Amino acid sequence: MTPRFRLIAASAAVVVIAFAGCSAPDSGAGASPASGTDEGGLSGTLTVFAAASLTGAFDELAAEFETRHPDLDVAPITYDGSATLATQLIEGAAADVFASADERNLAKLDDAGLLGGEPEAFATNVLEIAVQPGNPLDIDGLDDLGDEASARPLVVVCAPEVPCGTAAAKLLELAGVALTPASEEQNVSAVLTKVRSGEADAGLVYVTDIAAAAGEVDGVPIEGADAATNVYPIAELAGAANPAAARAFVEFIQSREGAAVLASYGFGSP
Numbered sequence: 001m002t003p004r005f006r007l008i009a010a011s012a013a014v015v016v017i018a019f020a021g022c023s024a025p026d027s028g029a030g031a032s033p034a035s036g037t038d039e040g041g042l043s044g045t046l047t048v049f050a051a052a053s054l055t056g057a058f059d060e061l062a063a064e065f066e067t068r069h070p071d072l073d074v075a076p077i078t079y080d081g082s083a084t085l086a087t088q089l090i091e092g093a094a095a096d097v098f099a100s101a102d103e104r105n106l107a108k109l110d111d112a113g114l115l116g117g118e119p120e121a122f123a124t125n126v127l128e129i130a131v132q133p134g135n136p137l138d139i140d141g142l143d144d145l146g147d148e149a150s151a152r153p154l155v156v157v158c159a160p161e162v163p164c165g166t167a168a169a170k171l172l173e174l175a176g177v178a179l180t181p182a183s184e185e186q187n188v189s190a191v192l193t194k195v196r197s198g199e200a201d202a203g204l205v206y207v208t209d210i211a212a213a214a215g216e217v218d219g220v221p222i223e224g225a226d227a228a229t230n231v232y233p234i235a236e237l238a239g240a241a242n243p244a245a246a247r248a249f250v251e252f253i254q255s256r257e258g259a260a261v262l263a264s265y266g267f268g269s270p
Contacts, residue, residue, distance in 0.1 A: 051101035081187035096246035102163035121270035153201035167228035
């Protein structure tokens with residue numbers, strides 16, 4: 001982690017204080033009275049890049065942010081694996097805000113001088129095993145996915161450079177399980193899609209993805225999953241076309257309202 005990173009304190013009491021301090025009145029959190037006619041003074045367009053696992057939560061949060069700032073347009077959020085998004089930004093893609101599923105990929109932007117503000121941790125997530133509804137292969141844990149498993153299910157995982165892939169590799173190593181996946185995907189949504197469609201028997205995804213699948217897959221908890229907890233940081237980007245909106249959006253994500261929405265999708269507090 002680079003020296004610029006400032007993580008929100010781990011204790012629940014401090015997290016509550018942090019969220020309360022970042023909250024804002026109904027007109028919009030952290031808005032600067034720069035331009036526009038809404039009370040918060042935000043206008044123009046806000047462009048956000050975010051990890052694929054944030055899709056449902058960030059779509060809801062972006063809609064609420066637009067409601068609070070009627071002169072501001074939040075462009076359709078670009079979702080993908082954090083490593084893919086970081087590479088696109090380093091190669092010149094334009095965005096105002098980046099929310100990563102891990103600190104490592106946001107640190108790449110810090111190293112490249114592309115951050116316009118201090119990264120802030122706003123959520124956590126852990127992995128679970130996604131299986132077919134009813135769990136027909138009776139998968140109970142990582143041991144049932146490995147090369148030595150009697151059923152030898154078709155298992156898909158995220159690629160190693162993707163945060164969910166890094167977490168999966170760590171958990172498999174800790175469990176002493178050797179796994180040869182059927183495929184390695186570039187984001188967690190692709191892993192879930194393969195299990196949902198029946199192309200795979202199981203996949204390692206986040207608990208939030210299984211919750212969002214609403215019964216299309218079942219989830220099998222992984223013993224010791226918190227050993228590979230992913231911490232999600234967010235930051236405004238240097239050269240943002242709309243820096244006032246970027247800062248306000250980052251603060252809104254950290255607000256009590258933002259935390260409540262994230263919790264409703266299964267995310268934990270940092």
